[in-house]
Amino acid sequence: MNFNQVTIKDIARELGISPSTVSRALKDHPDISPETKRLVNELAEKLNYQPNVVALSLRSSKTNTIGVIIPEIVHFFFSTIISGIEDVAYSAGYNIIITQSNESLAREKSDLKALFNSRVDGMLMSISRETVDFEHIENILSKGMPIVFFDRIYDTPGSSKVIVDDKVGAKEATLHLIEQGCKRIAHLEGPPNLHISKQRLEGYREALSEAGLPFDESLVALCPKGTTEEGKLATEKLLSLKTKPDAIFASNDPAAMGAMQAIRQAGLKIPKDIAIVGFSNWQLSSLMEPPLSSVDQPGYEMGQEAARILIRHIELKSKKKPEPAPEVKLLKTRLIVRESSVKK
Amino acid sequence: MNFNQVTIKDIARELGISPSTVSRALKDHPDISPETKRLVNELAEKLNYQPNVVALSLRSSKTNTIGVIIPEIVHFFFSTIISGIEDVAYSAGYNIIITQSNESLAREKSDLKALFNSRVDGMLMSISRETVDFEHIENILSKGMPIVFFDRIYDTPGSSKVIVDDKVGAKEATLHLIEQGCKRIAHLEGPPNLHISKQRLEGYREALSEAGLPFDESLVALCPKGTTEEGKLATEKLLSLKTKPDAIFASNDPAAMGAMQAIRQAGLKIPKDIAIVGFSNWQLSSLMEPPLSSVDQPGYEMGQEAARILIRHIELKSKKKPEPAPEVKLLKTRLIVRESSVKK
DNA sequence: TTGAAAGCGCTAACAA
DNA sequence: TTGTTAGCGCTTTCAA
Numbered sequence: 025m026n027f028n029q030v031t032i033k034d035i036a037r038e039l040g041i042s043p044s045t046v047s048r049a050l051k052d053h054p055d056i057s058p059e060t061k062r063l064v065n066e067l068a069e070k071l072n073y074q075p076n077v078v079a080l081s082l083r084s085s086k087t088n089t090i091g092v093i094i095p096e097i098v099h100f101f102f103s104t105i106i107s108g109i110e111d112v113a114y115s116a117g118y119n120i121i122i123t124q125s126n127e128s129l130a131r132e133k134s135d136l137k138a139l140f141n142s143r144v145d146g147m148l149m150s151i152s153r154e155t156v157d158f159e160h161i162e163n164i165l166s167k168g169m170p171i172v173f174f175d176r177i178y179d180t181p182g183s184s185k186v187i188v189d190d191k192v193g194a195k196e197a198t199l200h201l202i203e204q205g206c207k208r209i210a211h212l213e214g215p216p217n218l219h220i221s222k223q224r225l226e227g228y229r230e231a232l233s234e235a236g237l238p239f240d241e242s243l244v245a246l247c248p249k250g251t252t253e254e255g256k257l258a259t260e261k262l263l264s265l266k267t268k269p270d271a272i273f274a275s276n277d278p279a280a281m282g283a284m285q286a287i288r289q290a291g292l293k294i295p296k297d298i299a300i301v302g303f304s305n306w307q308l309s310s311l312m313e314p315p316l317s318s319v320d321q322p323g324y325e326m327g328q329e330a331a332r333i334l335i336r337h338i339e340l341k342s343k344k345k346p347e348p349a350p351e352v353k354l355l356k357t358r359l360i361v362r363e364s365s366v367k368k
Numbered sequence: 369m370n371f372n373q374v375t376i377k378d379i380a381r382e383l384g385i386s387p388s389t390v391s392r393a394l395k396d397h398p399d400i401s402p403e404t405k406r407l408v409n410e411l412a413e414k415l416n417y418q419p420n421v422v423a424l425s426l427r428s429s430k431t432n433t434i435g436v437i438i439p440e441i442v443h444f445f446f447s448t449i450i451s452g453i454e455d456v457a458y459s460a461g462y463n464i465i466i467t468q469s470n471e472s473l474a475r476e477k478s479d480l481k482a483l484f485n486s487r488v489d490g491m492l493m494s495i496s497r498e499t500v501d502f503e504h505i506e507n508i509l510s511k512g513m514p515i516v517f518f519d520r521i522y523d524t525p526g527s528s529k530v531i532v533d534d535k536v537g538a539k540e541a542t543l544h545l546i547e548q549g550c551k552r553i554a555h556l557e558g559p560p561n562l563h564i565s566k567q568r569l570e571g572y573r574e575a576l577s578e579a580g581l582p583f584d585e586s587l588v589a590l591c592p593k594g595t596t597e598e599g600k601l602a603t604e605k606l607l608s609l610k611t612k613p614d615a616i617f618a619s620n621d622p623a624a625m626g627a628m629q630a631i632r633q634a635g636l637k638i639p640k641d642i643a644i645v646g647f648s649n650w651q652l653s654s655l656m657e658p659p660l661s662s663v664d665q666p667g668y669e670m671g672q673e674a675a676r677i678l679i680r681h682i683e684l685k686s687k688k689k690p691e692p693a694p695e696v697k698l699l700k701t702r703l704i705v706r707e708s709s710v711k712k
Numbered sequence: 713t714t715g716a717a718a719g720c721g722c723t724a725a726c727a728a
Numbered sequence: 729t730t731g732t733t734a735g736c737g738c739t740t741t742c743a744a
Contacts, residue, residue, distance in 0.1 A: 027484075027511045031737060042715045047739060055713060074485050078431065079737035081422045082720050089465075097454065103447040110441065110468055119465045119486055121433075124454055140371075141418050142463055167371045252655065281655055288657075308655065311596065311625055313632075375721060386731050391723060399729060423721035426736050 108327020255282025452671020
C-alpha cells in the first residue's frame with residue numbers, strides 16, 4: 025500500500041546531496057562529517073522519515089519475521105504460548121505471523137509453504153494431530169530454514185525443541201497426594217494415543233513405587249477423549265469399588281471436573297473423603313468448586329523459550345557462524361496446590 | 369534469510385531467454401507463445417520456483433499482510449476473534465501479524481508504529497483499557513491506513529467498526545428468565561467504566577419494563593471488577609434481603625460463578641430456588657455445575673466480519689476506487705440455554 | 713568526505 | 729513475440 029512515505033531520496037534531494045550520503049549519515053557512518061549528519065538527521069526527524077522495511081528485507085534477505093504454526097489458537101495453553109512468543113519476539117525486534125492448522129495436515133502443509141514463501145527468518149511449530157509423516161517439514165528444513173518445535177514436536181535429532189516434563193509433573197502431583205496421607209490413589213488416564221498421557225501415567229507409577237505403594241490396575245480408569253462426561257463415568261465406577269480410592273490424580277482438567285461432579289453426587293466431600301489433583305489448565309482449575317489443585321503447564325515460558333532459541337539460531341545463521349547445535353529444553357511444570365487436595 | 373531460492377533470472381538463463389519473458393510466461397500473458405510458456409512453466413515446476421514475495425511487495429507497495437492489535441491474546445473471547453480473522457485472511461491470501469498491547473497505551477503506540485513501518489496493508493484494532501486519547505490512531509488514519517475497529521472501538525465517524533449488541537443480548541437473557549416464571553430478577557452489574565456494563569444493565573431494564581415488571585434498585589448489585597469473589601459477596605447480600613430474588617442475570621461469568629457458590633452455600637438449589645444466566649464465556653459456562661445458561665459473544669464472527677470489511681477496503685483502495693463508506697456492523701449475541709435457568 | 717553505480721527480484725512501458 | 733530498460737528503496741563497493 026502506498027502511504028507516500030518519505031524516502032532517502034526525498035531527503036537527499038531537499039539537501040542537495042546523494043542518497044548514499046543520506047543513508048550513511050542516518051546510520052552514523054564514521055566517514056560522514058558531523059555537519060552533514062546533523063543536517064540529515066534534523067531533516068529526517070522533521071519529515072518523520074521511516075525506513076522502508078520491505079526494501080531492507082529485499083536487500084538483506086532478512087524479514088525480521090518469525091512464522092508460527094499452531095494447531096489451534098482458541099485454546100488456553102496455545103494462546104499462552106503465543107503470548108510468550110510475542111513478548112520475546114517484540115523485544116528482539118521481530119514480528120510474528122500466526123497461522124493455525126486447525127489440526128489438519130493439509131492446512132499445515134499449506135501454512136508451511138505460505139510462511140516459507142513469505143520469507144520468514146525462522147519458524148516455531150507445533151504439529152497437528154493428523155501429522156504422521158514429516159516429508160513437508162523435512163523439505164523445508166533441508167532448505168536451511170531454522171525451525172524450533174514446541175509441545176507437539178517432530179522428534180528428529182537435528183532440530184531444537186521445547187517440551188514439558190509431564191512425567192515429573194505427574195510424579196510430583198501424586199507425591200503431593202501421598203504426603204497428604206492418601207493411600208489408594210486412582211488415576212484418570214488421558215487419550216492413549218498422546219505421548220503426554222503415557223508420560224503422566226508413568227509419573228504416577230513412579231511416585232507410587234517410590235513411596236512403596238502398590239500399583240493397582242483397577243485404580244486406573246481410561247478417559248480416551250478427555251471429556252467431563254468420561255471423567256464422571258470413570259469416577260462413578262471407581263466409587264463403586266469395594267474399597268474406594270481416597271484420592272484421584274486426573275490426567276486433565278475436564279476429567280477432574282467430571283470426577284468432582286461424580287463425587288459430589290455420591291454425597292462425598294472433597295477433599296475430606298477424596299482428594300483430587302488435575303493437570304494443565306490454570307484458568308479453569310481456579311474457578312472450580314472447590315478450587316482444583318493442578319499441575320500447571322508453563323505455556324508462557326514455553327513460548328518465550330522457543331522464541332529465544334529460534335532467534336539465537338537465526339542470528340547465528342545470519343552471521344554465517346557455524347551451524348548451532350540443536351537444543352532440547354525440558355520445562356518444569358508447577359504444582360498449584362488449592363483446596364481440593366489439602367486434607368486438614 | 370537467504371535460502372538460495374530459484375529466481376526468474378535462473379530460469380531465464382537456463383532457457384536462454386530474458387527475465388521479462390519468463391515473468392510474462394509465468395503469468396500467462398497473451399503475448400507469449402504457447403511453446404515458450406510450456407518451456408518456462410515446466411522448468412519452473414522442475415526447479416520448484418516460488419516468487420519472492422518481498423520483491424513483489426517492494427514493487428507493488430502491497431504486502432498482503434494485515435496487522436492486528438489486540439489487548440490480550442490469552443483470553444477466550446480475543447483468541448476466538450483471532451481465529452476468525454485468521455480464517456478469513458488465509459482464504460483471501462493475506463498473512464496476519466499479531467501484536468498484543470497488554471492493555472498498555474505505550475505498547476499500543478509502539479505496536480501501531482511497528483505495524484505501520486512493516487507496511488501492512490491495513491489494520492484490525494481493539495484498543496487498550498488505558499487508551500483515552502487517540503492522537504496516535506488519528507495520526508495513522510490520516511496517512512490513509514485502513515483500520516477496522518472491533519469490540520473496544522475508537523468511536524470516530526470516519527472508520528468502520530464491528531461491535532456486539534450487548535443491550536439486546538442482555539434483554540433476551542432477562543426475558544428468558546421472565547418466561548421461566550421469574551418475578552424478582554437480580555442483576556450483577558459489571559465494571560461501571562466499561563461501555564458494555566451499561567449496555568447490559570440497560571437491556572436488563574428494558575426487558576423488565578417490557579414485561580411490566582418493576583425495576584427494583586435493591587436487586588442491582590455492583591461487581592466493579594467482575595471477579596468471582598465479588599459475585600459471591602454480592603449474591604450473599606441479595607440472599608439476605610427480606611424477599612429474596614428468584615433469578616440472577618450476571619453481567620459476566622466469573623460473577624455468575626461466584627453467585628452459584630453463594631447460592632449453594634446457602635443451601636438453595638439452582639435453578640429450583642434461583643435461576644441464573646451469565647454473559648460471555650462459552651467455554652467456562654459449559655463446564656460449570658450445573659452448566660450455566662449464558663449469553664454467548666460471537667467472537668469468531670466478529671473476527672471474520674472485521675477481516676472481511678478490512679479486506680474489502682484494502683482492495684478498493686488498491687484499485688483506486690473512491691473511498692469506501694465506513695461500515696458499522698452490530699453483531700447479535702446468542703442465548704445458550706442450559707440447566708441453570710430452566711425451571712421444570 | 714562524498715558520489716556514482718550496481719544490485720536485491722520482480723514487472724511493465726517502450727522498443728524492436 | 730521477445731528483449732531492453734528503468735525503477736520500487738535501500739546499502740555498499742569503488743571511484744573521485
